[in-house]
Amino acid sequence: MYAAQHLLERSDLAVEIDLYERLPTPWGLVRAGVAPDHPEKKLVIDRQFSFALQDSRLRYLGNVEIGRDVRPAELAEWYDAAIYATGAASDTRMGIPGEELPGCWAAREFVSFYNGHPDFADLKIDLQSERAIVVGNGNVALDVARILTMPVAELERTDISDQALAALRDSRVREVVLLGRRGHLQGAFANPELEELEHIPGVEVTAEGEDLPDDDDVMLDGADWTTRRKLDTLKRLVRRPSSNPRKRIIFRFLSSPVEIVGNGRVEQLLVARNRLERDAGGRLFAAATEEQEVLQAGLVLRAIGYRGDPFPGLPFDTRRGVIANLGGRIADDGKVWPGAYVTGWIKRGCRGIIGSNKRCAAETVAALLEDRAVGRLRAPEIGRDSVLAILRDRQPELVRLDGWRRIDHAERSAGRELGRPRRKLTRTGELLACAAAEQGLHQESSR
Ligand SMILES: NC(=O)c1ccc[n+]([C@@H]2O[C@H](COP(=O)([O-])OP(=O)(O)OC[C@H]3O[C@@H](n4cnc5c(N)ncnc54)[C@H](OP(=O)(O)O)[C@@H]3O)[C@@H](O)[C@H]2O)c1
Structure with missing residues (x-):
């Protein structure tokens, strides 16, 4: 466009x-x-x-x-x-054993599901476990963590797909762990997306894996304004007093997935602790240490890049x-x-x-x-x-312009009745039927 x-x-x-x-x-x-x-x-x-x-x-x-x-x-x-x-x-794969187990999805698939993309609208994503792990520290990771923890009443006012609303209403996920292979200063997320986490009602945010440094920490030498703002937000988030939170988001830094384990489905993720090292070009990369830990989880979403x-x-x-x-x-x-x-x-x-x-x-x-x-x-x-x-x-x-207009109109009208911007049609058959409704199929349109 x-x-x-x-x-x-x-x-x-x-x-x-x-x-x-x-x-x-x-x-x-x-x-x-x-x-x-x-x-x-x-x-x-x-x-x-x-x-x-x-x-x-x-x-x-x-x-x-x-x-x-x-x-x-x-x-x-x-x-x-x-x-x-x-x-x-497509998306980047983690390349670890167990990645094929049911319960391990690409964040891309989950995003397409909740946005009602016809190829993904009927995915059966199981949200019945208490903990979900999102691998990656980019904006996509933050998007899915937010959707998994937001009150459903708020999502009911959006154009999220009906199928995703139903799954989220029924969700038992209480804790979302965001696994970052490097440290908090290297998070790929943007400041506005991080700051949004402050506004999810009833969600406590914590950070594990490394201590958040003071401003005068040596690691901050040369850190740009954007990075400092991220650190400020993280500190504010983890220091917020929380009483009886509804859900939790946990940033777990310096941690890489090693293996997904489970009997026929995802049950655990084996995680290695990393330390930061510099390559020849001076870029900090994550090097695995011997230290490993097992995290219980029924859902693993990889959010490590699209392809x-x-x-x-x-x-x-x-x-x-x-x-x-x-x-x-x-x-x-x-x-x-x-x-x-x-x-x-x-x-x-x-x-x-x-x-x-x-x-x-x-x-x-x-x-x-x-x-x-x-x-x-x-x-x-x-x-x-x-x-x-x-x-x-x-x-x-x-589908011509008039067909798309009919879909657009039908979705907006259906949404308006429910106080939503639109209620999406999510199946190709429904979309085509709506596009072809009334005069659409047989009356030639000039455009
Ligand atoms: N609201 C928005 O504006 C919005 C929303 C969604 C997406 N986007 C944009 O869309 C683009 C794609 O986003 P994205 O989140 O998919 O990708 P991304 O920004 O490239 O982030 C990928 C994350 O995955 C990590 N990662 C990569 N390979 C890994 C591995 N093998 N093991 C563990 N972690 C690994 C990266 O860590 P390293 O840093 O260590 O590589 C990074 O934290 C970005 O430019 C993003 O800003 C924007």
Whole structure:
């Protein structure tokens, strides 16, 4: 959407854009990744994107999967240029014994579940144990810890999926342990996300594994303002008086997962205590000591990073988990593919907040326009009407703008009755039926 926006903003260009999406619904992580208790973020972006989608130069083509319904080689023939912004559908694994046991999930799966992504909406995530362990100290780890500990009454006012609400109402999780392989000063979480933990009613936050230093501690020498603010928040959090807390979040620093143990399902996590060492470049890394401990837990969520999957028909950089590219131009072994571009997490790896993608898309669009200016783009071999005819033939349940609007309207209306921003439709069949309702299926829409 940011790439499309950058192109649409260029009033000197006679640009026309087709926006392909595998799901019936648009917006990617804004819909399926941003936590439900962050409605203000979604609202702002939703408004911006909805405005762009109204532009008559942009056609929405939902429920079409590139690689299945259309090949990248065909896109190269149908358009001057194709920009791939397919994100990260996979995640980094811990690589420890027992990771396959039921009860061990990727945080990505849990996030997609509670956000009602159709591929994950009916996951059976068991929340019946007292303790859950989240491996990782990034923003995703904090998101899932918050959702696991927030009062359900608060979640009932959000757009969290009905299935997740039901599971959380029934949850017996009382303690969430956040396992950080390095120390508190190296936490990958951002300050606003950490500070939010102060506002979860009835939740006590503690820190284990290392002592939080005083401000004049030698480790703070050279620490930047952001790191100092994190430390201040952590100290404030752990010093808060708490009487009879409803739930607890425990930061356990300098701790790495070693093995998941259980008879047919997750029962325990063996954890190694680490110490910090410096590599040749001066970066602090976690080195395991001999000291180990067993933590009882029925749920382990790994939140140690997302990863992009290889994309059929495009060169892939396996090491980085991205479509191989040079500054946004798709490139195989350093050789640029004319007219093929990439943006977002599948271009640069899974780092950065949503706004980072705006800058990332600007770089890609600049590369595209530069290539156009020097005549590197090939004119399309067929017109837009022919493209639409082919798509309708291959995917009779193509979702157009009016279909998405019907879904959006239905979800908002259903939500309004319950005091929620929207009540999401979470199954592909329901979404397609809603998109096709009334005139949708049979009456041709001009857009
Ligand atoms: N609210 C928001 O704005 C928001 C919400 C969610 C996500 N995001 C963004 O989305 C991106 C991805 O977030 P993320 O949380 O998935 O990733 P992340 O920020 O890269 O954090 C990954 C965490 O996992 C740890 N880790 C990595 N490999 C490990 C291993 N083998 N064993 C134990 N720990 C390991 C890392 O520790 P080390 O530091 O030691 O490597 C780090 O603490 C980030 O840029 C994040 O800021 C933003």
